[in-house]
Amino acid sequence: MNVAIIGCGGMGSYHAQMAANCGARIVACVDAFPEAAKKLAATHGAKKALGMKDLAKILSDPGVDLVLIATPTPTHLELVERAAAAGKHIFCEKPFCRTSADCKKAIAAAKRGKVKLFVGHVLRYFHEYEALKAQIESGKIGTPGWVKMYRGGMFPVGSKKWFSNFDQSGGVTFDASIHDLDWLRYMFGDAERVYCQALQRTEPVLMDYAQMTIRMKSGLIATVVGTWAHPSGFRAKAEICGSAGLLYYDSAESPLSAQQRESGAGPGMxxxxxxxxxxxxxxxxxxxxxxxxxxxxxxxxxxxxxxxxALAEAALKSAKTGQPVKL
Amino acid sequence: MAKIGILSFAHMHAYGYASSLNSLPGAELAGIWDDDLERGEAAAKQFKTRFFSKMDALLESDIDGVIITSENIRHRAMVERAAAAGKWILCEKPLATTVEDAKAMVQACKKAKVGFGTAFPCRYSPPLMVAMQQIQSGAFGEIYAASCTNHGSSPGGWFAQDKLAGGGATMDHTVHVADLLRWILKKEFTKVYCELGNQLHKGSLKTDDVGSLHLEMEGGVQISHVASWSRPKSFPTWGDVTIQFIGSKGVLDVDAFNQKINVYSDAAMKAEWAHYGGNPDTGLVTDFVQSIHERRDPSITGIDGLRAVEVTVAAYQSHKTGKTVKIGR
Structure with missing residues (x-):
């Protein structure tokens, strides 16, 4: 399997390593900043490192089997459409697209191109969340009735600070809490309605803080908190309350903890x-x-x-209108 | 010496207040009345005081004040009688189950010129006191948002009977945090949204056992709060009060009852928490006794109790209408 990495920032570089670990070959790297593409290509011995304007050269290369898309969210649709039209299988980083309308177009494009399209909702593969799932399914805590999901830390920098453009990134609701929104669906089915408060401040400090209540179709109530308002760090928590017990996970209680002195560039992601x-x-x-x-x-x-x-979109609509939004 | 009576031991907080009263040099637990004779007599014996089988007999005695710890729905009538008898009053939370009742109680005490306080002991919890000082000092800048919880285990009994409690977990566990936020941020509430559920006890309760609330305060402060009876019997402690404050200069987390050591005892066969730090009940009761000596309102007033009731009532209303409810004055 020959992979082209599109978007060679923090996530793209990490994915390249993961693909390589699975025995895939990184054959091309593409980025809006050709320097970033070159750097990642050198790490993996990829022959091609190009700027985004030369993407067509990669997509027309029969030696490329699949592409990894890890660019800013609003660019996903166009890249998916182009890769699908070129017959390349696609691994698209979450969030899938910036709007549900775009997601539908992307799905249609993959169908037309007869390619496989995967969206990176990685939380479904986290060992700790799989352990939570196993405990829930064992029936040990009875029927879950209320769930709290918490995620976040400092504001991510990203390429050209694109995260700080809330229209582009959708802020913490769309970019971080979406992990929890997907996991809630994965575990408990579809949502009925959502209420959300989203901070999305740029002055005097860049920060976002999202607080949501989601009523699932099953009746379960979920409280979701996402933060990009912390001065440092990252933390994720999950609490599942059932009729016969309670499950609690907190990443702060981890078997491994480390504090690095500031590195020159700071964390991008x-x-x-x-x-x-x-x-x-x-x-x-x-x-x-x-x-x-x-x-x-x-x-x-x-x-x-x-x-x-669609759920994150409804949440942001609720934040704007101050009323709950039905799915 | 301030002589104080306790009306009803229906609410378990009465035991904490009684024990605090007995520990104070300037106060005397002068008598207990309870409509449950057995419960009242046992409490009188436990706290070495006299049991009164008639409420009026206790109110007509030479006591200076009363602590009212009856079922929520009975607070108003007892407050009105105690006020008419000229006694200083400390009333258990929630002050009332309707805004109308809470207002009438405040009015009755004003008219009778007696001091009237609401029992919000969390204001005397050391971690919350530090949090209040830190935020008021400006060290965390302007506060834009807060995420809160007040979880507990199911108290059962009258707490989960609508006609005695006026609601369930949300009635029980919203007012503490509502009061703390007003006290710490010095702002009033403007909006409430709420989703209620009765789904943590296999539907065995007649009331909600969880409420997920979204509140707004003056200046647009965004707040989420979860009130619940979600802690299982196997949980190491009764519950929690937590608040995460998001400010322009930083983030402050309070977990008020996490002043604890972990206890693992084969006798209990579950992990338990042993608490250290101050006793909030004693802080509350000390202020009440002081207010009697100084002929003033207790520091946490009836108006404070009323404001917290307004939030809770709006939460139930929001659940009914499915819309955000405005709190206006």
């Missing part, structure tokens, strides 16, 4: 530091590659990516 036998990012690559190779249905299908976006 925070990827949680785990102590896993296999990285969850590698597990999603294995799942994606097995789908491409053996047609084995993966844990995440494109409709999941669409539904997570």
């Amino acid at each position: 925070i990827i949680p530091l785990g102590a896993d036998s296999v990285s969850p990012y590698q597990l999603e690559w294995e799942d994606f590659l097995a789908w491409v190779r053996d047609d084995r249905k993966p844990r995440v299908v494109p409709e999941d990516g669409l539904k997570a976006v």
Whole structure:
């Protein structure tokens, strides 16, 4: 399997390593900043390192089997459409697209191009969340009735500070909490309605803080908090309350903790530091590659990516109107 | 010496207040009345005081003040009687189950010229006191948002009977945090949205056992709060009060009852928490006794209780209408 990496920032570089760990070959790197593409290509011995304007050269290369898209969210649709039209299988980083309308177009493009389209909702592969899932399914805590999901830390920098343009990124609701929104759907089915408060401040300090209540169709109530308002760090928590018990996970209680003195550039993107036998990012690559190779249905299908976006979109609409929004 | 009576031990907080009263040099627990004779007599024995089988007999005695710890729905009538008898009053939270009742109680005490306070002991919890000082000092800048919880285990009994409690977990566990936010941020509430559920006890309760609220305060401060009876019997402690404050200069997390050591005892066969730090009940009762000596309102007033009731009532209203409810004055 020959992979082209589109978007060679923090996430793209990490994905390149995961794909390589699965035995795939990184054959091309593309980025709006050719320097970033060159750097990543050198790491993996990829022959081609190009700027985004030369993307067509990569997509027309029969030596490329699949592409990884890890660019700013609003660019996803066009890249998916082009890659699909060129017959390349696609691994698209979450959020799938900036709007649910775009997600639908992306799904249609993949169908037309007869390519496989995977959306990177990696939380479904995290060992700790899989452990939560196993406990819930064991029936040990009875029927879950209320769930709290918490995620975030400092504001991510990203390329050209694109995260700080809330119209582009959708802020913490769209970019970070979407992990939890997808996981809630994965575990408890579809949402009925959502209420959301989103801070999205640029002055005097750049920060975002999102607080949501989601009523699932099952009746379960979920409280979701996402923060890009912390001066440093990253933390994720999950609390599942049932009729016969309670489950609680807190990343701060981890078997591994480290504090690095400031590095020159600072973190562009925070990827949680785990102590896993296999990285969850590698597990999603294995799942994606097995789908491409053996047609084995993966844990995440494109409709999941669409539904997570639709939920985040409804949340931001609620934040704007001050009223709950039905799905 | 301030002589104080306790009306009803229906609310378990009465035991904490009674024990605090007995520990104070300037106060005397002069008598207990309870409509449940057995419960009242046992409490009188436990706290070494006299049991009164008639409420009026206790109110007509030479006591200076009363602490009212009856079922929520009975607060108003007891406050009105105690006020008419000229006694200083400390009333358990929630002050009332309707805004109308809470206003009438404040009015009755004003008219009778007696001091009237609401029992919000969390204002005397050391971590929350530090949080209040820190935020008021400006060290965290302007506060834009807060995410809060007040979880507990199911108290059962009258707490989960609508006609005695006026609601469930949301009635029980919204007012503490509502009061803390007003006290710490010095702002009033403007809007409430709420989703209620009765789904943590297999539907065995007649009331909600969880409420997920979204509140707004003056200046657009965004707040989420979860009130619940979600802690299982196996949980190491009764519950929590937590607030995460998001400010322009930083983030402050309070977990008020996390002043604890972990206890693992084979006798209990579950992990438990042993608390250290101050006793909020004693702080509350000390201020009440002081207010009697100084003939003033307790520091946490009836108006404070009323404001918290307004939030809770709006939450239930929002759940009914499915819309955001404005709180206006």
